[in-house]
Amino acid sequence: MATCDPVMKEHLTQVESHPGSTSYLSPAVQNEFIHLMASAVRQSLLRGIRKARYYGLMFDSTPDLAHREQMSQVVRYIEFDYERKTVHVRESFLGFIQLSLKDAESLTEDILKRLEKDGMELQDCWSQCCDNDAVMAGHRSGVSQRIHEKNNLAVFVNCDNHSLNLVGVFFSRSVQRWEKLRNAVPVSVKSESETRWSSRTEAVKPVNNHLEEILQVLQDMIDDEDENLETRSDARQLCNRLLTYDFLTLLGF
Template sequence: MVCEFDPVMQEHLRRAKAREIQYTCKSGGAMSLIMRFVDNSENLPTVQEHWLEFLKVDDTTRLRLAIELQKALIKIDLDIDDIRGQEYDNGSNMSEKHKDVQRRVYEMNPRAFYTPCGAYSLNLALCDMVNCCSKAVSFFGVIQCIYRLFSSFTKRWKFFKDNVQGLTMKPLSQTRWESHVESVKPIMEQTAQIRDALLDLVESNEDPKVKSETESLAIHELQNFEFLFGMIIWHRLLHAVNIVSKFLQTESMDIDHAIDLLQGLFHFLKNTEKSDLLLPKMKRQKRQAK
């Protein structure tokens, strides 16, 4: 559908059908179809990637997803035998070894080797790490509660903006866990101002439920050393993971560089508990808690 109105896409598809390029197919999320290909029509071959279309899939079983992918390739006149790789998110219906979409495509074309999405794998590891720790779940619950408290009504959001001059709070993303750093950072860097805004909201609001929740957040969370210290730890961790995740998604990324990035992240996490870089921030947050 896109190629009907996009001359650049028309040219790419012409080259694919003329065997001037090789391509790799990816799908993920709401079953979006993306083509990554090697364009060797010029002197210097280049890797390029373009989104083709969204596939409407009501049945997300392995067989139906594989059939829809095959139908989509036929529709745009691309031969499944020309695929040299496939990449999906790491859901079991897409990437499980013996009975998933990647296996069905591999059976049709043994040269369509499967590569798990590195950035998504990192996201899943972070998500599982948080979900297996009750204190981490509670910590991010508080972060979301503070955002929800101010953002649920226009009047409260204006109240927040009038009292906190600086970074704006953001909701927690449910799909990109490493982006939680953007939700933690405003509260970490403006703890005192946000606490004062919460206390002012307690005085100005007449709803007993809101007053109780707001006071609890201001006194029992934003003045709690464990929570304040947790913000420092999570911000450092999420910041490091977010940088690596973004690099893994760049078009120029290769396997050697990806391995180096992941090994560097692993060493960073191993050394964090031994580092004394946290001490100055720990002391500053402890003074704020008092």
């Protein structure tokens, strides 16, 4: 950065000529700078939301790359500029909420706690949008229904894009499935890269070396009556594909 930033160049020159002086270049300090800037941006967004008063909630939970469950928080609101006499619809991403449990009661509690922490009144929420998963959109005890019971003005709007997005990789789209796979297979099943051919070999190796364990995990899911019908059905289809002559023959190659 110093090659194109004279302020940074001057700072590095000062640090190099004075060993032991404070440089502010350690990873801990850099992370603190990032955290402070993120906090400032978030507080600015929250001031705009509170100024608009009424808002819509959009929540979605998904595992991150480390397979930890997290929920994204997006707020939709109307921004008025009375001087210019303009009106804009805004959607602000406010961050991720780390989740420990994924049942409707726990998710609702996490959402309400975050709203309270952000100083946003639930009674000012006039819409809520999420995917059509039973935990989120269930009309009896889903998250949307629980929020609607606390504020009947919070109208539920289904997100059709999520209906398509739910079609994903079998194991990685569920924390519970991934955990069962990890307990059975000592290495991680990897995804292939479109740009690196060597990654295709790395993606196939765990399946080739631990095929029996993977098949056993799938069979356990098929036989487990506590699993939902979708999981058992998907596991059965995947198991049948793994046991085809073509798959078993080409896997070694």
